[in-house]
Amino acid sequence: MKDREILLIVTSVILTLIFSNLSLFLKSFASTPFASPEIKQAARQIQLDHFKKSEQDFWSQIKDINFDSLPKEPEIPPVKTETKVAVEPPKPATAKKQTPAKPKLTRPYRRFLFIGDSVMFDLGIQLQYTLKKKYNITDTKIDYKVSTGLNRIDYYDWYARTSQILNNYQPDVVIILFGANDPQNIIDFQGKAWAVLGKEWQKAYQERVEKYANLLNSSSVRKVYWIGQSIPTKSLYLKAFPIMNDIYKNASKSSSKIEFISTWETFAQAGKLVTVVADKSGKRGYVKANDGVHFTSHGARIIGDLVADKMVADKILKSPQPPKSPKKKP
Structure with a gap:
């Protein structure tokens, strides 16, 4: 009688864990040798869906940033310096290379x-x-x-x-x-x-x-x-x-x-x-x-x-x- 009660308690605990976090249970059970190929595939899909959701949350945060609210760096006044700008002589105009015309395709002689x-x-x-x-x-x-x-x-x-x-x-x-x-x-x-x-x-x-x-x-x-x-x-x-x-x-x-x-x-x-x-x-x-x-x-x-x-x-x-x-x- 005691063994039966213990079995019921253990089963209740397991079921509680499964329904409280099904994804965690599948990922944990998939790593055991008792998991079937279907369970392993389901665990991989849950992991992939979790990754996609994390990626979407990350890019949503990036888009939500208000750059106008960020503190601006103090502007540094420019220092006036006299610089001589070398004037480059105008480059001679180069003739555009003409692309050769494609050869005309001749229809083969068949008859x-x-x-x-x-x-x-x-x-x-x-x-x-x-x-x-x-x-x-x-x-x-x-x-x-x-x-x-x-x-x-x-x-x-x-x-x-x-x-x-x-x-x-x-x-x-x-x-x-x-x-x-x-x-x-x-x-x-x-x-x-x-x-x-x-x-x-x-x-x-x-x-x-x-x-x-x-x-x-x-x-x-x-x-x-x-x-x-x-x-x-x-x-x-x-x-x-x-x-x-x-x-x-x-x-x-x-x-x-x-x-x-x-x-x-x-x-x-x-x-x-x-x-x-x-x-x-x-x-x-x-x-x-x-x-x-x-x-x-x-x-x-x-x-x-x-x-x-x-x-x-x-x-x-x-x-x-x-x-x-x-x-x-x-």
């Missing part, structure tokens, strides 16, 4: 369109591969038509087709290769027929090329590369291609957007076609098919690298990063 005949198809396939592998350009498109060019517009109208695909695809760069099917009689825009390679033929063909160049120049295309014909084997092409290349080159001069790329000397030596040529890696191979006009895959790779290098020089493409050598294991 590449290849237009032409079956020879362009050979070149376009290789260019697609080169742009993807070396320059990470994947948005490319080839639009070609076998046995066409800028001569027989009555057979295939490249003006209408080009306008259509430019509007639909919206390319940044266009690469063109025409000519293999154009050395034939021509009908000019006035309806007159002219024999192949005569002066009137050259004039009529030049009108065809200039009209096509104007179409490209007035479009939203940012850059155009007109690829010249490479040296062939047949006599008709040997006579026609240099004349046609000059017409392409002259048409490109009237536009800052169009640039002519000559390929004649790439496979030529002493005025004749060199059938086996080494590429950039030193690998040798045949560059032309049996007709002396179409490229082999090896020849298309060489011309494709020539075009890609020109685009790098014009900052159309970024220089490819050299492959990283694998780290040697210790």
Whole structure:
């Protein structure tokens, strides 16, 4: 019976202490090994709240100070002394440094369109591969038509087709290769027929090329590369291609957007076609098919690298990063 009474008295005392100062009890009990994480967290929060209240009371006292009621220090009369003030000469005016203008950010060239005949198809396939592998350009498109060019517009109208695909695809760069099917009689825009390679033929063909160049120049295309014909084997092409290349080159001069790329000397030596040529890696191979006009895959790779290098020089493409050598294991 006595033990029970003692237990009741002790319990009453503890409860009285807890309710009289709960925060003190929690902080004291939190330091014991019997306290749970929740009790320890509650004790820390009480301590933090107490600190915040003390800080607020301190700044409230600072703000409540009336500085006008503080005793003023006696003023000390100034002592008059004669001092000579050195007059500094005026500083020369310095020109303000002009901050250099920020360089204009150029929009990257992402879409590449290849237009032409079956020879362009050979070149376009290789260019697609080169742009993807070396320059990470994947948005490319080839639009070609076998046995066409800028001569027989009555057979295939490249003006209408080009306008259509430019509007639909919206390319940044266009690469063109025409000519293999154009050395034939021509009908000019006035309806007159002219024999192949005569002066009137050259004039009529030049009108065809200039009209096509104007179409490209007035479009939203940012850059155009007109690829010249490479040296062939047949006599008709040997006579026609240099004349046609000059017409392409002259048409490109009237536009800052169009640039002519000559390929004649790439496979030529002493005025004749060199059938086996080494590429950039030193690998040798045949560059032309049996007709002396179409490229082999090896020849298309060489011309494709020539075009890609020109685009790098014009900052159309970024220089490819050299492959990283694998780290040697210790």
